[in-house]
Amino acid sequence: MPDSTHHSPSQRRSTQFHDVLGHAQLPSAAADLILLGDLTGRYATGSYSRLASDKRTVMLRGDRQGAAEHGHRITAAIACHVARAGGSVDQLTQLLLHPEHEGGRHTRDIALRSGQARALDYIRRVWASAVQTVSTTLALGSRDHAYELLAALRDRIETTPWRGERGQTALRVLRAHLNFAETAGGPLHHASERQTAEEAGISRTTLRAVYETVLKPGGWLRRLRVGHGREGSTWYLALGSAPSRLWTTQFPPDPALEEWTTPETATTADIDSTVLARLMGYDAFAHHGLGSAALVIISALHLHPDQTAADLVASSSVSRATTYRTLKRLADHGLVQHTGETWALAPRALEGFGIHLPDAANGHTPAQGWAKVAEQHGTWGVAARRKTLHTAERAAYQEALDRLAEHRSRAVVLVRDGRQVLVPAPRPDEIPPTWHAPDGRVLDPATGHPTADWRVATDGRLILITPADQRSYDELAAAHAEALSEWESVA
Numbered sequence: 001m002p003d004s005t006h007h008s009p010s011q012r013r014s015t016q017f018h019d020v021l022g023h024a025q026l027p028s029a030a031a032d033l034i035l036l037g038d039l040t041g042r043y044a045t046g047s048y049s050r051l052a053s054d055k056r057t058v059m060l061r062g063d064r065q066g067a068a069e070h071g072h073r074i075t076a077a078i079a080c081h082v083a084r085a086g087g088s089v090d091q092l093t094q095l096l097l098h099p100e101h102e103g104g105r106h107t108r109d110i111a112l113r114s115g116q117a118r119a120l121d122y123i124r125r126v127w128a129s130a131v132q133t134v135s136t137t138l139a140l141g142s143r144d145h146a147y148e149l150l151a152a153l154r155d156r157i158e159t160t161p162w163r164g165e166r167g168q169t170a171l172r173v174l175r176a177h178l179n180f181a182e183t184a185g186g187p188l189h190h191a192s193e194r195q196t197a198e199e200a201g202i203s204r205t206t207l208r209a210v211y212e213t214v215l216k217p218g219g220w221l222r223r224l225r226v227g228h229g230r231e232g233s234t235w236y237l238a239l240g241s242a243p244s245r246l247w248t249t250q251f252p253p254d255p256a257l258e259e260w261t262t263p264e265t266a267t268t269a270d271i272d273s274t275v276l277a278r279l280m281g282y283d284a285f286a287h288h289g290l291g292s293a294a295l296v297i298i299s300a301l302h303l304h305p306d307q308t309a310a311d312l313v314a315s316s317s318v319s320r321a322t323t324y325r326t327l328k329r330l331a332d333h334g335l336v337q338h339t340g341e342t343w344a345l346a347p348r349a350l351e352g353f354g355i356h357l358p359d360a361a362n363g364h365t366p367a368q369g370w371a372k373v374a375e376q377h378g379t380w381g382v383a384a385r386r387k388t389l390h391t392a393e394r395a396a397y398q399e400a401l402d403r404l405a406e407h408r409s410r411a412v413v414l415v416r417d418g419r420q421v422l423v424p425a426p427r428p429d430e431i432p433p434t435w436h437a438p439d440g441r442v443l444d445p446a447t448g449h450p451t452a453d454w455r456v457a458t459d460g461r462l463i464l465i466t467p468a469d470q471r472s473y474d475e476l477a478a479a480h481a482e483a484l485s486e487w488e489s490v491a
Contacts, residue, residue, distance in 0.1 A: 030081035033074065034095055037102035043073040071106025072126075078103050079123075079130035089127040096123060136222060136238065146186040153187070154178060154273060156239055161269045161317035168292035168318075170214040172200040173207060175277045177221060181237045188224075192232035194390040201281045201383060230398075270315040271299040275350065283374035284352065286382045290373065293318050293326045298335075298345065306342040331357060333373055334366035 026034075038044060075096065082092045096104035097111070097119070111119035157178065162171040176199035180189040197207045215221040219238055227233040276299045279285060285295050293316075300316040301307060307315060312323050327343060330336040334354020335346050346355045352370035367373050374380040435443050441450035 026081055026085050030078065030085075033081070034078055034101050034103040037105065038070070038074050043077060044070050068106070071109070074103055075106050075126055076130060079126045080134055083127070083130045083134040089124060092127055093120065093123050136236070149187060150178070150182055150237075153181075153237060153239055158271050158273045159268050162296070163317050163319075165292065166210060166214060168296055169200075169202060169206060170210040170220075171273075171276070171296070172202060172280045172292060173210050174215060174220055175273050175280070176200040177235060177237055178273070179277055180235075187237040188234070189237070190227075190232045190234055192227055194393065195232060198383070198387055198390065199281065201283075201285060202287075203386065206287075269300075269317045270303060271296060272303040273299065275299045275302045279350070279370075281383060282352075282370040283379045283382045284370040284377065286374070286377075286379040289377040289379040290329060291326075293322050294330060297323065297326050297330070298349065301336065301343060301345045302350065305344045306339075307344075308341045309343070312343065 032039070078095065079092055082088075082095065095101060096107040098104060099108070107119055107123060110122055157171070157174055162168050173196060176196050177189070177191060179199060180191045180196075181187050184190070193204050193207055197204045200207065211221070216223075222236045222238065223233050224236055225234040276295050279298065280292075280295055284290050285292065296316045296318055297312055300312055304311075304315060309320070309323055309327065312318065312327075313320050316323070318326065327336060327338075331338070334357055335349045335352075336343050337346060337355065337357060338344070346353070348354075352367055352373055354366035354368075356366050371380060374382075435445060437443050437450045442454035443449065444451050
């Protein structure tokens with residue numbers, strides 16, 4: 001009798017996939033997902049439910065729709081596991097179409113309903129998305145690994161030279177996203193443009209400019225999904241490349257003038273970004289106030305006190321002229337002081353309180369908080385006005401979404417022989433002006449009186465006011481066809 005060897009379930013699964021994947025190794029969780037499917041329901045979250053039309057309550061989706069969403073999430077997860085293990089699309093196809101693999105049920109259902117060609121095309125699309133995702137993200141094995149990645153990212157941000165006004169603004173935006181990522185516990189996080197602009201203390205216009213010209217091209221940020229409704233965009237924070245020399249505001253002089261042949265600022269920086277994140281929301285550091293250069297210089301001095309102006313040019317990546325100009329402006333408020341050739345922060349500079357300097361210009365008064373500094377520069381209230389504007393924009397946007405959600409039916413109610421008849425509108429998107437009542441209700445053309453269950457939206461479409469009406473699209477289509485048939489028979 002031959003010797004028998006006992007194998008654990010995970011070993012048997014690895015052996016089973018060896019013929020398909022060759023030398024590629026899948027983790028045990030991936031093998032379980034392929035063989036057994038989503039037993040824990042990890043990929044079912046949000047698949048079988050959706051927000052109701054009131055945007056507040058949750059209602060169930062149809063079984064077929066929820067199962068399709070759930071199956072697609074399982075398929076995408078398997079594709080990412082195979083791509084990360086170094087597999088190919090052909091190997092993924094074999095795993096998904098194997099009749100004994102529960103994880104490929106969704107793909108096999110597509111093949112049964114729509115044919116083999118449609119299923120193969122679906123697999124190729126999922127594979128392309130998985131390859132792109134795996135190539136631009138890192139696999140996090142634990143929460144500690146996520147925190148280590150964020151710490152490395154923070155260190156990379158603090159040692160990267162962010163030259164020029166555009167680079168310093170990009171630093172504020174990136175630090176805002178790092179705040180969101182630290183709250184989320186990993187580089188994958190959610191944030192809207194308005195939320196990020198308020199966190200960084202800049203306008204949305206400036207925010208979009210640095211997104212497109214600095215952070216996205218530099219590989220620092222990648223938008224995975226555009227936000228809609230109440231959900232912000234989904235972002236992934238990555239270790240980007242160092243900023244380009246084109247960001248600098250000052251280039252080396254002509255060598256023919258026998259001056260220096262390298263840029264003023266060094267190739268690395270050294271700042272404390274936590275200080276920058278703490279101060280960047282204050283009005284004192286708005287565009288026409290102390291500005292982003294003051295933020296970076298304060299962050300550099302907090303990390304390494306007693307630096308010369310030349311040291312600050314290197315550690316903050318601020319040009320020589322801007323460094324001297326910013327130091328003078330901070331000294332006028334008593335926020336920095338110099339001894340000989342070195343500069344240091346005042347004892348309460350991070351709170352916005354300055355000290356009296358004996359060699360300061362005439363009329364100098366120490367700063368009494370960031371609010372007073374903002375008042376002196378004419379930027380007090382910028383953040384409050386920005387938040388008020390964003391609140392109004394959010395309300396208007398939500399109102400537009402609510403109006404769209406209420407367009408569930410396009411008909412008007414008439415009473416004929418004691419019974420109500422749904423009459424399809426003359427056009428699918430509007431009703432005649434003669435049916436409009438002054439208070440927004442719909443007039444019954446037969447009686448001239450307003451109907452109880454209908455309103456007219458601001459865009460001229462009908463709104464059916466029926467809280468219990470949560471019919472699906474198919475049910476609405478059937479009801480519309482029934483109403484059309486009934487109206488034609490009455491007419």
